[in-house]
Amino acid sequence: MKEVINLPVKNIEEEEYHINMGPQHPSTHGVLRLVVSLQGEIVQNLKPHCGYIHRGIEKMCEKDTYPQIVHLTDRMDYLSAHINNHAVCLLVENALEIDVPERVKYIRTIVDELNRIASHELWWCSFGMDLGGLTCFFYGLRDREKILDIFEESFGSRLLHSYYTPGGLMQDIHPNFQKRVKEFIKYFRKKIKDYDDLLTGNIIMQERTKGVGILTVEDAVAYGVTGPSGRGSGFSCDVRKHHPYAMYDKVIFNEILMHEGDTFARYMVRMYEMRESMKIIEQLIDNIPAGDFSAKMKAVIKLPAGEYYQRVEAARGELGVYVISDGNKTPYRMKFRSPNFSNLSALDHISRGGKIADLVAIGGSLDYVIPDIDR
Amino acid sequence: MDNTTLKEKIQGLLPGAEFQENKQFITFIIPADQMHDLALKLKNEPDLAFDFLFCLSGVDMVKYMEVVYHLESTLHRHQLVLKVRMYDREHPAADTVCDIWKTADFHEREVFDLLGITFNHHPDMRRIFLDDNWKGHPLRKDYVDEVNIVEL
Amino acid sequence: MAFSIYDFTSFTRSIDTFLYDNLSPFWALIVEMTIIGLLVLVFYALVGLFLVYAERKVCAFMQNRIGPNRVGPYGIIQTIADLFKLLMKELVYIKNADKLLFNIAPFIVIIASFMAISAIPFAKGLHAIDFDIGVLYVIAVSSLGVVGILLAGWSSNNKYSLIGAMRSGAQIVSYELSVGLSLLTIIILAGTMQFSAIVEGQADGWFIFKGHIPAFIAFIVFLIASTAETNRGPFDLAEAESELTAGYHTEYSGIKFAFFFLAEYMNMFIVASIAATVFLGGWMPFHVGDWEGFNRIMDFIPPIFWYFGKTAFVIFMMMWFKWTFPRLRIDQLLTLEWKYLLPINLVNILVMAFIVLMGWHF
Numbered sequence: 052m053k054e055v056i057n058l059p060v061k062n063i064e065e066e067e068y069h070i071n072m073g074p075q076h077p078s079t080h081g082v083l084r085l086v087v088s089l090q091g092e093i094v095q096n097l098k099p100h101c102g103y104i105h106r107g108i109e110k111m112c113e114k115d116t117y118p119q120i121v122h123l124t125d126r127m128d129y130l131s132a133h134i135n136n137h138a139v140c141l142l143v144e145n146a147l148e149i150d151v152p153e154r155v156k157y158i159r160t161i162v163d164e165l166n167r168i169a170s171h172e173l174w175w176c177s178f179g180m181d182l183g184g185l186t187c188f189f190y191g192l193r194d195r196e197k198i199l200d201i202f203e204e205s206f207g208s209r210l211l212h213s214y215y216t217p218g219g220l221m222q223d224i225h226p227n228f229q230k231r232v233k234e235f236i237k238y239f240r241k242k243i244k245d246y247d248d249l250l251t252g253n254i255i256m257q258e259r260t261k262g263v264g265i266l267t268v269e270d271a272v273a274y275g276v277t278g279p280s281g282r283g284s285g286f287s288c289d290v291r292k293h294h295p296y297a298m299y300d301k302v303i304f305n306e307i308l309m310h311e312g313d314t315f316a317r318y319m320v321r322m323y324e325m326r327e328s329m330k331i332i333e334q335l336i337d338n339i340p341a342g343d344f345s346a347k348m349k350a351v352i353k354l355p356a357g358e359y360y361q362r363v364e365a366a367r368g369e370l371g372v373y374v375i376s377d378g379n380k381t382p383y384r385m386k387f388r389s390p391n392f393s394n395l396s397a398l399d400h401i402s403r404g405g406k407i408a409d410l411v412a413i414g415g416s417l418d419y420v421i422p423d424i425d426r
Numbered sequence: 427m428d429n430t431t432l433k434e435k436i437q438g439l440l441p442g443a444e445f446q447e448n449k450q451f452i453t454f455i456i457p458a459d460q461m462h463d464l465a466l467k468l469k470n471e472p473d474l475a476f477d478f479l480f481c482l483s484g485v486d487m488v489k490y491m492e493v494v495y496h497l498e499s500t501l502h503r504h505q506l507v508l509k510v511r512m513y514d515r516e517h518p519a520a521d522t523v524c525d526i527w528k529t530a531d532f533h534e535r536e537v538f539d540l541l542g543i544t545f546n547h548h549p550d551m552r553r554i555f556l557d558d559n560w561k562g563h564p565l566r567k568d569y570v571d572e573v574n575i576v577e578l
Numbered sequence: 579m580a581f582s583i584y585d586f587t588s589f590t591r592s593i594d595t596f597l598y599d600n601l602s603p604f605w606a607l608i609v610e611m612t613i614i615g616l617l618v619l620v621f622y623a624l625v626g627l628f629l630v631y632a633e634r635k636v637c638a639f640m641q642n643r644i645g646p647n648r649v650g651p652y653g654i655i656q657t658i659a660d661l662f663k664l665l666m667k668e669l670v671y672i673k674n675a676d677k678l679l680f681n682i683a684p685f686i687v688i689i690a691s692f693m694a695i696s697a698i699p700f701a702k703g704l705h706a707i708d709f710d711i712g713v714l715y716v717i718a719v720s721s722l723g724v725v726g727i728l729l730a731g732w733s734s735n736n737k738y739s740l741i742g743a744m745r746s747g748a749q750i751v752s753y754e755l756s757v758g759l760s761l762l763t764i765i766i767l768a769g770t771m772q773f774s775a776i777v778e779g780q781a782d783g784w785f786i787f788k789g790h791i792p793a794f795i796a797f798i799v800f801l802i803a804s805t806a807e808t809n810r811g812p813f814d815l816a817e818a819e820s821e822l823t824a825g826y827h828t829e830y831s832g833i834k835f836a837f838f839f840l841a842e843y844m845n846m847f848i849v850a851s852i853a854a855t856v857f858l859g860g861w862m863p864f865h866v867g868d869w870e871g872f873n874r875i876m877d878f879i880p881p882i883f884w885y886f887g888k889t890a891f892v893i894f895m896m897m898w899f900k901w902t903f904p905r906l907r908i909d910q911l912l913t914l915e916w917k918y919l920l921p922i923n924l925v926n927i928l929v930m931a932f933i934v935l936m937g938w939h940f
Contacts (some may be wrong), residue, residue, distance in 0.1 A: 068737065092741075101555060107574075110564055183904040184902065184905075186901050190641075193642055250904070253904065255812055255904050258907075259904065259910070270528070273477070273527060273528040273529065274528050275479065275529035293503065358450075360450055362480075373481055373496070375485060384483075384485050384486070388480060388481040388483075395532070396528070396532040407741075408815070408907040
């Protein structure tokens with residue numbers, strides 16, 4: 052694949068040179084190519100080249116039925132797979148005006164929040180590793196394994212589950228589910244203090260992240276940076292609060308907002324969000340009502356003609372699903388508003404003037420997952 | 427601002443706007459050459475303040491090409507959908523809004539890449555996902571690719 | 579030949595007289611030098627092997643895993659297996675690299691650490707070269723390694739390697755100052771630069787205790803500065819895996835990469851030996867004042883075990899740092915040296931000189 056880089060060649064000063072980070076690189080999380088223009092160690096500008104994992108999901112959706120589309124959404128942001136599934140299922144259910152049973156809503160919320168914790172754990176371990184604290188990688192993964200074991204027992208797979216389906220769930224949760232989740236919460240409350248001891252309180256880490264990669268709140272809104280990255284700048288964008296779905300309007304939790312907008316703020320937002328997720332799960336796990344695990348759906352799901360938009364809070368930001376339906380069983384056009392795509396567009400702006408080492412820290416704190424960018 | 431006031435306000439700003447029925451959002455169809463000015467007004471008026479463009483999509487309705495803008499105001503928390511239609515399938519062109527909402531930069535490149543709609547005055551109008559020398563725009567309804575698309 | 583594990587002097591003296599009796603002085607010297615050279619080579623290889631294994635095990639236990647445990651009992655033959663693998667790897671020739679410099683660079687790094695090892699006393703009498711300017715010699719010689727690193731980065735004809743080598747060069751040259759000054763603090767206390775005299779002078783207590791506050795501060799500064807000297811731990815920006823892939827040794831493969839790898843561990847060993855010798859008493863057992871019984875028990879352990887034990891302790895500390903802390907950025911690294919460690923060192927030297935003059939040390 053021969054690609055010609057048409058960079059605007061205005062005045063290249065003598066000491067400016069280009070460095071290529073990726074597509075295979077230990078710290079761009081996935082296949083992303085960043086062409087960084089440097090002067091010494093200072094980043095002048097940055098051009099991301101995406102598309103290495105573009106699979107044409109939106110085109111495929113035009114030929115797939117709605118239950119089949121749920122399986123495709125797993126593969127976009129695979130670390131918050133359940134939440135992606137939730138978006139499509141909610142869209143279909145709201146379009147058809149179906150009321151899912153209470154049990155389904157409880158379970159979906161609990162599993163979404165568990166998924167959020169697992170995703171943030173993976174973020175933490177790779178962020179520590181990028182900064183050089185290699186031990187963090189193993190601690191984060193060890194705790195994430197506990198969640199993945201719970202998922203495997205109930206849903207059958209560790210990473211790409213496709214557990215939700217329009218109307219409810221594919222099957223009921225395992226009898227051990229509640230007990231194991233409660234054990235996990237107790238275990239993780241202790242472990243998260245270890246995380247703070249190891250990385251958050253470390254002076255080296257704080258020196259490398261405070262004041263680095265500042266994103267003002269106006270820029271966050273302009274670039275569409277949502278999720279923990281946006282909330283670290285003070286942009287109140289939590290879809291669970293502004294457009295609640297599932298059980299989110301019935302549980303008590305805080306939207307974490309910080310106003311400095313630097314890497315450390317984005318880091319702290321995610322650390323607090325893990326605690327908030329545990330709070331949500333604790334409020335729900337003991338009260339799951341008995342009932343069906345799925346509403347009665349027709350064999351072939353056809354959405355009435357029209358346009359529908361559904362927003363959910365994925366682990367990395369606001370995921371939007373926009374469907375134009377012409378009354379058939381496959382959508383006419385399906386568009387995924389992916390959070391990572393917008394988050395990446397801010398990378399150029401906030402890494403200018405920093406060093407390469409800062410670029411790695413900033414990329415880690417924006418926490419982009421490339422398959423979601425490329426779809 | 428509730429929906430009826432919003433609807434009246436937009437119709438007041440641009441009498442040529444055509445209202446479209448939609449259960450979720452207030453939707454207007456805007457002539458392509460007036461989009462940029464309207465967008466500026468929508469962003470800058472204090473009681474509208476649409477500063478968050480949360481989705482920019484391109485659609486290939488066979489008779490015309492469409493660009494759909496989903497807007498939200500972080501201040502007033504109201505949403506709006508604008509649509510721009512281009513009837514020229516060979517060279518559809520719209521005005522860029524990336525000087526108003528910076529997030530449109532990447533989104534418009536994606537629409538160009540996958541649907542072929544060019545945006546006038548865009549600073550960097552080139553493909554974003556596919557190779558620079560790719561022929562065709564895959565999301566179009568008349569796109570044929572013997573090699574990469576498997577028809578079942 | 580009399581052999582006593584507590585005092586190698588009689589053993590080495592007997593070999594010396596044997597050689598000088600039977601050969602002309604010139605040839606005796608040559609034979610002695612060859613024997614010492616071979617011993618240093620073998621020691622280098624063995625310690626390198628052991629250190630690589632130790633690092634992997636220590637790292638694994640800190641990261642909640644087991645580490646090598648398949649090749650040999652508890653994985654002790656793992657490093658030898660790695661060595662075979664590295665020897666069999668294809669030596670990739672870089673087209674536009676400066677061939678002479680590219681090939682010489684690993685050897686320079688190894689030679690620098692060889693020369694430094696030979697001046698350290700392992701036990702009483704087991705001392706290859708006993709200069710009267712021992713400390714100065716060791717500091718001077720270990721700074722030759724930076725030449726090798728810069729050559730490696732330059733001759734690889736690779737942007738990443740060059741950036742890594744420049745960072746490393748700046749780092750090593752800066753931290754040499756702190757290393758030298760912290761050692762100077764103890765030299766003031768000891769009154770001599772000769773290693774054997776420094777160790778003998780600690781017979782009634784290690785310098786870190788004798789010199790109390792300034793010696794302790796000097797020890798901490800020395801630990802930090804020497805970790806930075808050897809490109810280890812939180813200062814391993816030159817080989818930052820997650821940023822520049824492998825820094826200055828990106829383009830090396832096979833045996834040449836093995837040299838860089840080995841040289842890093844041996845540098846760590848050398849630095850730990852210097853710390854053990856100068857601050858912690860070298861091969862001197864741990865004596866406490868007049869506790870006769872306690873001192874007798876401590877004396878029972880042969881000095882060579884004391885020496886290796888102390889070195890192992892310092893090496894463990896250095897490994898602990900590496901696997902706990904994230905790494906510093908280049909400008910933070912240099913700020914640490916020039917704005918913090920250097921002034922602390924200078925003030926510390928003044929305090930130590932004052933204490934020695936007033937006789938306020940133990």
